[in-house]
Amino acid sequence: AQSVTQPDIHITVSEGASLELRCNYSYGATPYLFWYVQSPGQGLQLLLKYFSGDTLVQGIKGFEAEFKRSQSSFNLRKPSVHWSDAAEYFCAVGSGANNLFFGTGTRLTVIP
Amino acid sequence: NAGVTQTPKFQVLKTGQSMTLQCAQDMNHEYMSWYRQDPGMGLRLIHYSVGAGITDQGEVPNGYNVSRSTTEDFPLRLLSAAPSQTSVYFCASSTGGLYDTQYFGPGTRLTVL
Numbered sequence: 001a002q003s004v005t006q007p008d009i010h011i012t013v014s015e016g017a018s019l020e021l022r023c024n025y026s027y028g029a030t031p032y033l034f035w036y037v038q039s040p041g042q043g044l045q046l047l048l049k050y051f052s053g054d055t056l057v058q059g060i061k062g063f064e065a066e067f068k069r070s071q072s073s074f075n076l077r078k079p080s081v082h083w084s085d086a087a088e089y090f091c092a093v094g095s096g097a098n099n100l101f102f103g104t105g106t107r108l109t110v111i112p
Numbered sequence: 113n114a115g116v117t118q119t120p121k122f123q124v125l126k127t128g129q130s131m132t133l134q135c136a137q138d139m140n141h142e143y144m145s146w147y148r149q150d151p152g153m154g155l156r157l158i159h160y161s162v163g164a165g166i167t168d169q170g171e172v173p174n175g176y177n178v179s180r181s182t183t184e185d186f187p188l189r190l191l192s193a194a195p196s197q198t199s200v201y202f203c204a205s206s207t208g209g210l211y212d213t214q215y216f217g218p219g220t221r222l223t224v225l
Contacts, residue, residue, distance in 0.1 A: 004154065032211050043116070043202055043216025044155070051211070090154060099171060100210045102154025 002027045004093050006103035013081050014111045021076040021106050023065075023091030032094035033074040035065055038105075039087045047089075050074065061085070086110040114138050116217035118203050124223045125193045133188040133220050135203030143206045144186040145170070145214070146178065148199040155202065161186055162209065193224045 003026040013019055025031055032051055036044040048059025055067040065076045074091060091103040119134045137144065145160035147170075157170030161180040175197060177189040186205075190197060201220045206212040 034211075041218070043204070043218050044214075045216070046213045049211070049213075092154070094211055096211075098160070098168070098210060099157060101171075102156070104152055104154050 002031065002093050002095050002099075002101045004091050004101050004103035006091055006106050008106045009104070010107045010109065012109040012111060015083050016080050019076075019078045019081045019085070019108070021089050021091075021108070023074045023076065023103060024072050025074065025091075025093045026072065027093060027095060029095070030069070032096065033065075033067060034092040034094070034100075035059065035063070035074075035076045036090045036092060036102075037087045038090065044090065047076070081108075081110055083110045083112060116203055116205055116215050118201075118217035118220050120220060121218070122221050124225065125190075126225050127194060129193050130189070130191050131193065133190075133201055133203075133222070135186045135188065135217060136184050137205040137215070138184065139205060139215065140183060141205035141207055141215075142183065143209045143212070144180065145204050145210065146176070146186070146188045147202045147204065148172065149202060149219075150199050157210075158188065160210070195224045198222060198224045
């Protein structure tokens with residue numbers, strides 16, 4: 001069965017610093033991979049997704065993620081964080097079988 | 113263009129009561145879904161629909177009913193609420209399914225006493 005692990009419950013970074021949020025998945029074949037962001041009191045918004053092809057995926061709001069099959073990882077990165085990036089970030093994996101499994105989320109705090 | 117709307121925003125129920133969480137979208141999306149979000153857990157899929165008249169179960173369907181009579185609306189019914197159903201519920205819609213870009217509503221926070 002698929003599973004998703006986000007090892008970091010909470011991360012604090014300074015505004016302007018770089019960011020990397022970790023995501024590891026468990027699935028036998030090539031999964032469908034997603035990153036979503038949830039601002040306080042809001043629903044989720046898709047940042048980016050990976051199905052196949054180029055393993056470095058560009059998303060909205062300046063985010064990117066890299067699929068590394070050998071490490072079963074799909075880490076999210078941003079070179080320079082803005083205060084408005086403070087939110088909760090969810091990694092998700094799908095197998096193509098009409099289900100989508102979400103990680104437990106990483107809460108990002110941005111210090112001015 | 114309102115996107116995905118959910119009502120109510122907050123609800124408190126007593127054990128055994130029934131209620132319907134409303135979800136509507138104005139983007140003409142065929143695919144709609146319901147998730148629950150619990151503290152310390154990721155979102156879990158309850159039910160989904162690939163079009164009017166067609167629904168199916170997700171990961172955690174027990175205790176919930178759905179129907180899809182129109183493209184726009186996808187209500188979620190709790191027939192006999194239990195404290196284990198205390199959660200935040202999100203509705204989402206998309207053009208092409210779970211793996212397409214899903215648009216989420218703002219959520220309904222439900223407490224069952």
